[in-house]
Amino acid sequence: MPMNGEVDRRGLLKLAGGSLAALGLTAAGCGGSGSGDGTVTIRYAWWGSDDRAKRINRTIELFEEKYPKIKVKTDFQPYLDFWKKFNTQASGGNPPDVFQNAIGFLRKYDQRNVLLDLNAQAKAGNLRLDGFRAGLEKFGEVDGKLLGVPVGSNSMALVIDKPVFEKAGVTPKTGWTWDDFHTAMEKIRKQGRSGDSGLYGVMYLYDPYLRQRGKAFFTKDGLGFDEADLKEWWTKGYAGVKSGIYADPKKVAQIKPKSAVAAEIAASEFTWDNFTVRYTAEGKSEYGLAPLPTTDGKKTGQYLGSLMLSGSKRTQHPKEVAQFIDFMVHDPEVAKIMGYDRGVPTTTAQYEAYKPAEEKDKVIASVNKEIAAYEEQLVDAGVLETITPHPAGADVCEAAFLRIAEELALGERSVDEAVKQFFTECKTALGS
Amino acid sequence: MSSASRGLSADPAADPAADPAAAPAAGRVARRRRGAGSLAWHIGSLAVLGVVLYPVIWAIGGSFKPNESIVGSLDLFPTDPIVANYSGLADGIADISISTFFSNSLFLALGSVAGVLFSCSLAAYAFARIKFAGRNLLFALMIGTLLLPYHVLLIPQYVLFQKMGLINTYTPLLLGKYLAVDAFFVFLMVQFMRNLPKELDEAARLDGCGHLRIYWSIVLPLCRPALITSAIFTFINSWNDFMGPLIYLNDPSKYTVSLGLKMFVDQEGVANYGGMIAMSLIALLPVLAFFLAFQRYLIDGMATSGLKG
């Protein structure tokens, strides 16, 4: 033992204590910065890849032209890395001033005091809430607070491999039922391809399914369904995997993050309508959109989802943040640049400014036309419901839902075990 | 262990040609034998190499395939090779030129190497050559830090750097390197220095040299292999580091290669696997160059440090 071990240890403890004390304090926000001539810099963070980055950079150039006193610094990562980083930065008291957001995170980060209530800025005239399609301006509202403004809408759809569906003689029609869907999957299976990639794990499909039956996945503060509901859903799902109408989960897992549809493992997949763009780029076939199956021949239980822009409560420049969001959702030029990259533009002005037919790439043009038609038809049919902002912890539930469904499909758990495990995990997440 | 015994059957001692003083007649026979042995050895080595480098070859092949036939493709090489994955990189990623990523990574990697060489060698000298109070305790603590899972420290460290206003600078990524946080390298150098003959510093001491002189003029030059080994590993680690740059850097113009590589694939966007593979192969080149330039020291560095316990 060294002779002055005591001194060492005491000094060490003192320093450790010091850094602990430092941790307890919350840091002052230092998101943006101002300089002498009134120029303000705001930080804008979002998730996406190379292509989205290039588009967003161009929209920011436009913004900076119009507001020469505001400089925008961007920061972006792929989806999972984005939230990892956002969480670290927000908890460290250093979130970006304005950032891309989604419905599942509104309550979570509101509860943690991260999100800026944009109502005050709307009242001050820095953020216009008129001109939105289909009541979308309400989408970011939680308990009377405006926590996000949608920049693009999308909706659940069945993305299909058109030639495979045609060959099997299947034409999905509006109002088709789950029984019709099942028959269709069997027909496709006979053609040698699995019908679907694994709908039993898609939370955003199970939610409309529940809504068709007067329930919902989430309520304001918890789960809107019980174990018996989930048991029924997963029993059917597992049977589908066994019979081969749903794709072999092993194969689906292997080709991730490429989609099973593009990889020709399954003929269709329930996902957001604007994902057709990605599938088209990834796969060799021709892809289209089909409506969700219904229970009563009418009600699909679906709603518009969206990407939003949110401000951070700690920003020192709420006005500039609001002006930025305003510009991004209303300016027609922005829509021309972004296309349907983040979903269909949410304001009428932007929706009309972008004409899919004008896309240079013919394939993209036709895919985008189909997306627009799909959403217009939803609005016209009046099937759209309003979405409830998910309770805090919903993101954890969603991940658990997908993971446990996969375990079930792989035969690692029985239906009963899977249901029990999901409820245990999800309740822990929602409770905390 | 089959390859183990194969390796030994031709160990240097048993190789007659290794003895330069062999008689000329025997030399001719030996040369012929060596030729056969050498051929077998090369065939063996190449076979193993083929297995080991298969993934790399696959990646090279993949980088010449069109994007949609990379994932799930079964062929090693494309039927119709394209160079679009490489030429596409010239446009940069997300409006950032490729050279920005590379120069950032290079700056960080070289900065890290300098830091590690400086700080770790100082600490190692103290552990190996100076008898100061508390040495054993500190040494044990240092070894203890080798066992730490990195994620536990992440959040407290982030808060610390944030308080110091160092987010979006390279300081959080470099500071630890200048403060000898990487215990492995200290350990490596300590092991090396311990094996240097004690008489060296005793002689220097008699000449009136202080520790600083001994460290700088005697120990450091003799430690070259250990220093180079540390330098290579540091360079590679820094080059491949993803988590640190992800969390600490906000400004895309400061991003490193490892962050850039992730920009090719996002679950919402169109994945560009071809570009990703092409860029990661290019990203491999500096590391490989650094390694090739110094690899002969690597063996020596490891030879005299990790080994003597």
Added chain:
Amino acid sequence: MGGTMASPQAPVVPAAPEKPKPPRRTRLPEAVRRRRRGENIAGFLFMSPWLAGFLILTAGPMAASLYFAFTDYNLFDAPKWIGLDNFTEMFGDPRWRKSVEVTLWYVVVGTPLKLAAALGVALLLNQKRRGQAFYRAAFYAPSLIGASVSIAVVWKAIFSDDAIVDRTQRAIFGMDVGGWTGDPQWIIYSLIALTVWQFGAPMVIFLAGLKQVPRELYEAAEVDGAGTWRRFWNITLPMISPVLFFNVLLETIHSFQIFASAYIVGGGAGGNACGPADGSLVYTCYLYVQGFENSRMGLASAMAWMLLLAVALVTAVLFWSQKRWVHYEEGSR
């Protein structure tokens, strides 16, 4: 080399450290005491960068995480003391137990295979042949790119259904797994393959050790008529046992902390970050999920400390065992 080295004056700059306690033994000659004090001061001066780093970047955060281990902490609200609840929850959590299982399996299978591959190739390369440097570099290459994100794409391609590994396995063993990376039981072996593939680092260390083995020993053994295997077993292995120990120690510690490859290869977009049906749920991957995806830093810290204790225990056992099988040369420790 001088270019990258810091100036030799640097260590003098930091403030003088605390005075060390005077030695406990009484009344030493003044000269000896002065010498000792000088050594202490020099020691702390040389140590000062490390000390600063240790205190600021390691000990402080470590103490913080130890504290968090006993709290409910979501990163946003102040940590709330909950005693041992995190530990109770952890031990009762089937996913945690699964992660322990997966990690132990990974360590127990992966480490020996990797070291065997490293030693095997090192023996192959330990000869004076032309092109040795080339092979050495080529075999080392996987260690250089193992951590790259694109490896995920490559690995999935190689181990997927009907690709080379799958075909070989079917042809030779008649087993149809249908691709390793999608299978809950097999994905861990694709990770083990990935670590074994990166045998370059321990191989270099083995090579260095092999170079140190005196030739006379082999010559003497040959005179005694010892065969290849005997020579390996009786000379090579004991002579390189310190290197072997070093490699075993290092690789074991690394294996316990495996994260990047599991996260990259096992995780797809969304869904499970740690492989299908938790097939590659290695310990740090689960720790990461709890801490960063579920925002449960308290629980994650508790998990980290369990890992630390486990690794420390294994390290201690290895050190204890080295008396039995590691032969150090006379003269060294």
